[in-house]
Amino acid sequence: MDAQDPDEALILRVAAGDAAAVRALTARKLPRMLALAQRMLGETPEAEDVAQEAMIRAWRQAPKWRPGAAKFDTWLHRVGLNLCYDRLRRKREIAMDSPPERADEGPAPDRGLEAADVGRRVAQAMQALPDRQREAVALCHYQDLTNIEAAAVMGVSIEALESLLSRGRRALRVALADMVAS
Numbered sequence: 001m002d003a004q005d006p007d008e009a010l011i012l013r014v015a016a017g018d019a020a021a022v023r024a025l026t027a028r029k030l031p032r033m034l035a036l037a038q039r040m041l042g043e044t045p046e047a048e049d050v051a052q053e054a055m056i057r058a059w060r061q062a063p064k065w066r067p068g069a070a071k072f073d074t075w076l077h078r079v080g081l082n083l084c085y086d087r088l089r090r091k092r093e094i095a096m097d098s099p100p101e102r103a104d105e106g107p108a109p110d111r112g113l114e115a116a117d118v119g120r121r122v123a124q125a126m127q128a129l130p131d132r133q134r135e136a137v138a139l140c141h142y143q144d145l146t147n148i149e150a151a152a153v154m155g156v157s158i159e160a161l162e163s164l165l166s167r168g169r170r171a172l173r174v175a176l177a178d179m180v181a182s
Contacts, residue, residue: 005071005072005073007025007028007071008067008072010025010028011025011062011065012065012067014058014059014062015062015065025055029055029058029073029076030055032143033050033051033054033076034047035142035143036051036077036080036084036138036139036142037051037080039134039138040081040084040085040134040138041084042123042126050083050084050087051080054076054079054080057079058076058079070152071149071152073149077143077145078155081135088131121176122176124175126138126172129168129171132164133164133165134168136154136164136165136168137165137168137172147161147162147165
């Protein structure tokens with residue numbers, strides 16, 4: 001890696017059993033893991049479980065961490081995404097007696113009046129994206145990873161990431177077009 005991992009010293013302290021380092025790592029990374037899981041899953045209780053599990057895995061893996069192999073943040077994001085995909089797979093495998101009701105896709109009557117409505121609409125549009133596009137958008141726009149970092153997390157080339165981002169942004173623009181048309 002070109003630059004030193006900013007989390008390296010903290011991970012080494014966690015690996016040594018330093019309780020303060022565990023608290024510092026949790027304070028630094030848990031909010032980002034929760035935000036990522038919420039973007040990927042859309043459900044707060046499940047997102048909280050995923051974020052917590054990702055942090056537990058980080059704590060357990062700290063003694064085995066190899067500095068220089070990959071940035072800790074890249075590894076943690078990959079763990080979080082894998083946990084999200086496990087949850088999404090389980091949801092798809094649930095057999096249903098009848099098809100689920102479809103949400104009304106028309107504009108809300110009070111569109112644009114409340115920030116909560118805007119947030120809900122964006123979250124719905126994100127959930128409608130294909131998994132890989134949603135992952136790319138979440139990592140770059142919500143987790144503030146660079147394209148290089150996001151590509152490493154996703155295990156794709158930078159060109160492939162940029163393609164996913166482009167398609168995801170285009171789909172979001174289409175899905176949310178009525179919000180900016182007025």
